[in-house]
Amino acid sequence: MQFLHKYKRKYWKLFSAAFAFLMLEAMCDLLLPTVMAELIDIGVANKDMNTVLRLGGLMLLITAVGALGATGRNILATHVSQRFAAELRSDLFRKIQSLSFENIDKFDRAALVTRLTNDVTQVQNFVNGLMRIFAKAPLLCIGALIMAVRLNPELSVVLTVVIPIVGLLIFMNMKVGFPFFLKVQKALDRVNSVMREYLSGVRVVRAFNRFDYEVDKFDQANQEYQSRSTIAMRAMAVFSPAITMTVNLGIVAVIWLGGLRVSAGNMQVGHIVAFVNYMTQILFALMTISMVFNMFVRAKASTGRIDEVFSQENGMEWDRGFVSETPIKGRVDFENVSFSYAGTSGLPVIRNLTLTCLPGETVGIIGSTGSGKSSLVALIPRFYDASSGVVKVNGEDVRQMDPHRIREKIAIVPQKTMLFTGSVRDNIKFGKEDASMEEIENAARMADAHGFITSFPEGYETQLGQHGVNFSGGQKQRVSIARALVRQPEILILDDCTSAVDVTTESNIKQALKTYAKGLTCLIIAQRITSVMDADKIVVMDEGQVVGMGKHDELMKSCGVYQEIFQSQLGREPSKITNEQYSTVPKGAE
Numbered sequence: 359m360q361f362l363h364k365y366k367r368k369y370w371k372l373f374s375a376a377f378a379f380l381m382l383e384a385m386c387d388l389l390l391p392t393v394m395a396e397l398i399d400i401g402v403a404n405k406d407m408n409t410v411l412r413l414g415g416l417m418l419l420i421t422a423v424g425a426l427g428a429t430g431r432n433i434l435a436t437h438v439s440q441r442f443a444a445e446l447r448s449d450l451f452r453k454i455q456s457l458s459f460e461n462i463d464k465f466d467r468a469a470l471v472t473r474l475t476n477d478v479t480q481v482q483n484f485v486n487g488l489m490r491i492f493a494k495a496p497l498l499c500i501g502a503l504i505m506a507v508r509l510n511p512e513l514s515v516v517l518t519v520v521i522p523i524v525g526l527l528i529f530m531n532m533k534v535g536f537p538f539f540l541k542v543q544k545a546l547d548r549v550n551s552v553m554r555e556y557l558s559g560v561r562v563v564r565a566f567n568r569f570d571y572e573v574d575k576f577d578q579a580n581q582e583y584q585s586r587s588t589i590a591m592r593a594m595a596v597f598s599p600a601i602t603m604t605v606n607l608g609i610v611a612v613i614w615l616g617g618l619r620v621s622a623g624n625m626q627v628g629h630i631v632a633f634v635n636y637m638t639q640i641l642f643a644l645m646t647i648s649m650v651f652n653m654f655v656r657a658k659a660s661t662g663r664i665d666e667v668f669s670q671e672n673g674m675e676w677d678r679g680f681v682s683e684t685p686i687k688g689r690v691d692f693e694n695v696s697f698s699y700a701g702t703s704g705l706p707v708i709r710n711l712t713l714t715c716l717p718g719e720t721v722g723i724i725g726s727t728g729s730g731k732s733s734l735v736a737l738i739p740r741f742y743d744a745s746s747g748v749v750k751v752n753g754e755d756v757r758q759m760d761p762h763r764i765r766e767k768i769a770i771v772p773q774k775t776m777l778f779t780g781s782v783r784d785n786i787k788f789g790k791e792d793a794s795m796e797e798i799e800n801a802a803r804m805a806d807a808h809g810f811i812t813s814f815p816e817g818y819e820t821q822l823g824q825h826g827v828n829f830s831g832g833q834k835q836r837v838s839i840a841r842a843l844v845r846q847p848e849i850l851i852l853d854d855c856t857s858a859v860d861v862t863t864e865s866n867i868k869q870a871l872k873t874y875a876k877g878l879t880c881l882i883i884a885q886r887i888t889s890v891m892d893a894d895k896i897v898v899m900d901e902g903q904v905v906g907m908g909k910h911d912e913l914m915k916s917c918g919v920y921q922e923i924f925q926s927q928l929g930r931e932p933s934k935i936t937n938e939q940y941s942t943v944p945k946g947a948e
């Protein structure tokens with residue numbers, strides 16, 4: 359648990375202070391029964407009011423000092439545990455941000471959320487408990503044991519039986535509990551995951567009237583969580599009463615043995631009362647210790663899960679001293695590139711692919727679904743690294759370059775539009791932190807978004823709901839294109855991001871790009887053949903390979919797959935082709 363060292367170093371002083379307060383409190387607790395024994399045996403037995411008042415006053419003073427210790431440790435415990443949890447959450451969030459896609463793909467997204475919330479809370483609770491009460495338990499246990507033995511060695515025989523039994527019960531409690539709590543945590547992940555999937559697909563669920571299906575799915579996950587929690591709690595439930603019963607039997611034994619001795623005149627009543635008091639303190643301490651272990655097993659399971667994230671090494675390496683000297687801007691090369699996703703069957707989704715995109719060129723990429731188009735462009739900003747071969751940006755191997763630096767040159771509009779809560783202006787500005795209003799509007803114009811944005815009463819200040827729920831699919835796509843363009847990138851990647859805009863709007867966007875963004879290298883992935891027909895170069899992909907490359911006319915003659923796509927979209931049902939579509943079809947292509 360390397361990640362905990364940082365917090366240990368930071369908080370050990372406050373922790374020690376809390377421990378000092380705990381010691382003070384424990385000492386007070388331990389003194390009280392002995393003073394009380396004297397009060398009974400000397401003051402009450404001899405009807406000596408002075409002694410009763412004096413020792414009673416002393417008991418009050420000890421209680422007050424103990425309360426002071428308790429207040430001190432409570433304040434420190436709350437302060438440390440809250441700050442520790444906030445820092446841990448923040449560090450974990452940063453770590454997740456720093457991970458490569460390859461690392462993140464290993465985790466279920468819901469499991470990451472559970473780690474950030476529930477697991478951190480479990481560790482926080484443990485730290486809080488440790489400072490407030492847990493650390494006191496061993497002190498109290500050992501102290502009460504010493505005081506009890508000093509008070510009456512004969513009665514202490516009972517302790518030699520009770521304590522080993524209780525120790526064994528605590529050990530078994532811990533041994534049994536740990537695997538159960540791991541399972542509980544996994545079940546909670548499942549509940550979160552079902553919920554998250556439902557929320558992100560709520561429209562689909564409603565459109566298909568699949569409420570019952572979703573409710574069943576949630577109920578199953580919920581039931582599983584409930585039954586695993588119940589099993590875990592049940593398994594743990596036997597231990598606490600068993601410990602209480604063992605100690606209570608011990609108390610009965612003490613009273614019985616003590617009673618015999620008092621009758622024989624060998625012992626005073628105050629001693630029995632004090633001894634029972636110490637036994638109760640030992641019981642309390644042992645119960646607390648067993649509770650500590652319960653919380654410890656949960657916190658240990660949670661710490662392990664948090665550690666899984668912290669121990670992820672971002673496998674992406676680069677040359678820290680690398681200085682780019684290339685005068686080329688906007689060139690992309692794939693040289694014999696193959697790529698497969700980690701953790702999958704290992705079959706490459708890109709196979710021995712070679713391709714060059716020249717500066718200022720518009721390259722259309724088309725192919726059947728799953729042919730590897732998105733995976734190919736994901737290699738340019740180093741979302742993933744190629745398994746073999748070389749990917750170059752501006753003539754330089756991306757493996758040498760810091761991913762941050764590469765991404766500064768590139769803007770990508772992903773297939774799935776992702777907008778954030780906030781105003782339209784904020785969303786476009788997301789692409790360039792210091793963009794002026796003029797730059798924002800220019801980008802929106804190029805994305806053919808300025809018109810509809812200004813038609814809203816609040817214009818650029820119009821607020822978007824979560825994921826832009828109050829915008830249409832096409833509007834969202836245009837805002838996300840504007841967000842990419844405001845960056846003024848050298849390379850623009852449009853990953854099938856105009857699927858929800860009409861053909862006229864798409865052609866407006868392309869026209870604007872040609873006019874305003876001269877010199878910009880543009881990679882356009884598209885499903886619609888009309889989206890790429892006028893590109894400088896069209897790349898046809900099939901099963902991770904390039905099966906055709908060239909201009910539209912060339913491909914119509916030489917590439918079977920391209921002809922098939924053309925036929926299926928434009929050829930077979932010419933009546934369905936709109937005028938706009940025809941207008942984008944190059945001459946001779948019909």
Ligand SMILES: Nc1ncnc2c1ncn2[C@@H]1O[C@H](COP(=O)(O)OP(=O)(O)OP(=O)(O)O)[C@@H](O)[C@H]1O
Nearest residue numbers: 463699702707726727728729730731732733734773
């Ligand atoms: N994160 C991932 N982990 C594992 N496999 C993936 C991942 N992303 C994509 N794949 C697989 O890689 C292959 C290529 O997917 P990719 O998304 O690149 O295709 P595509 O041509 O862009 O498809 P589409 O046109 O449908 O978007 C598919 O078989 C897909 O299942």
